[in-house]
Amino acid sequence: MSIKALKGFKDIVPGEVETWQFIEKTARDIFHCFDLAEIKVPILEKTELFTRSIGETTDIVEKEMYTFIDRNGSSLTMRPEGTASVLRAYIENGLLAKKTVQKLYTIGPMFRHERPQKGRLRQFHQMSVEVLGSDHPRVDAELMAMAWLILKALGLSASLEINSLGCPQCRPAFNAALLDFLHKAENLCDDCRRRRETNPLRVLDCKSSHCQEQYQHAPSILDFLCPGCTSHFSEVKEGLDLLAIPYRVNSFMVRGLDYYTRTTFELVTNDLGAQSAIGAGGRYDGLVKQLGGADVPGIGFAMGMERLALLLEQQGKGVAATGMDLFVVALGAAAQKKGFALTHALRQTGHTVSMDYQDRSLKNQMKQAGKAAARFAVILGDDELSRGEAVLRNMESSEQSPLAIAADMDTWAGELAAILS
């Protein structure tokens, strides 16, 4: 039995990778428009970084992390999300001192040891954005607008749901009211009874229609927000209105990580099976300080690249590989040598060129040229060579014309390059 990739780990092969490149390029272009800078951070960190930021009692930390003991005895973890690493880098590199508001993005793999299913892998990829140094509500609105633009540029649509989780000042009162409500509620499902004790906020997210019915009368976090959080939230909404970004307030929306404060949001779709979120994020004003940095507010979000790629493929918007400019068809030993040199010379002019080295039949080489979606073919045979000529074939129109071979290879390549451009 040959060795296979690990469960939940996938190869992204030619034919699929073009769609990924499209997603990444589209996002990078938009990130650039919003003046974000890229930051590349390690995928391996000390375990403590994640337990401190994500929260000890979250599912991620409790049962999903790829954690192992290093040779020197320290506990390391493959990052399950991007924010913690980026904030660590932000603090460690003193980026605060270089710019009061840092807008950063990073793209790369994340690791969570879950059971794989549609749109969910153990190694998955996110494009994530962090804006550090401002708690202005327009930053929140701008970030959501940016996520919205990326989806739009990809030709996808999703609905934006927003909520506010309040701050350490106002959330305790809500938690108390919620707990009180939940303990009075009757006939909660088993999951909700369990969650009521572990993470009361999560209960509101229950999918059981019976539970949801009861939660219609649950206290809303929005009624408990302190004046500061209330006005912040309404300014976020005003910001979205100013940019004409449609959204829906979902006071039941909760996030899976402990560090969120105030604004949270999700971009949701119905087209991904059980998975609905293609992007999500929120504000985390206390987190930088909690990780040992200055008291700097921040907000971020991440988009799941597998999910974006899945949606694009599903909607027939996948991206095909681009064809090559020229395929060199060579017949016979002398022509092979000439073609080999021509191929190299043309590549140096910036064109995509290929040829076959197996000395296959003309028919076969033409077939390869067609399959590679080459725009042109140059046919080099012994007859032509002896006359100092080759044949240039336009693969789409099937028109052919003789092509004089210049004595100097670079000259010839230059002439051909001009035709290709």
Added chain:
RNA sequence: GUGGGCGUAGCUCAGCUGGUGGUAGCUCCGGAUUGUGGCUCCGGUGGUCGUGGGUUCAAGUCCCAUCGCUCACCCCA
């Protein structure tokens, strides 16, 4: 961690109440066209039926185990 579905050629799949693995489609290679791709036609390569046990005269088919994939729960991007 829990539950459902599925493992037959490189890919997509037929294969009935057990009775010799399919002229199956696509791909690949060759030919029709002695030097011209796509379309068509013809031929060819390609299989430990996931693995290991069991039942049987006989197992791709039935039973058990195991591994893998997949969907869903939980949770999440």
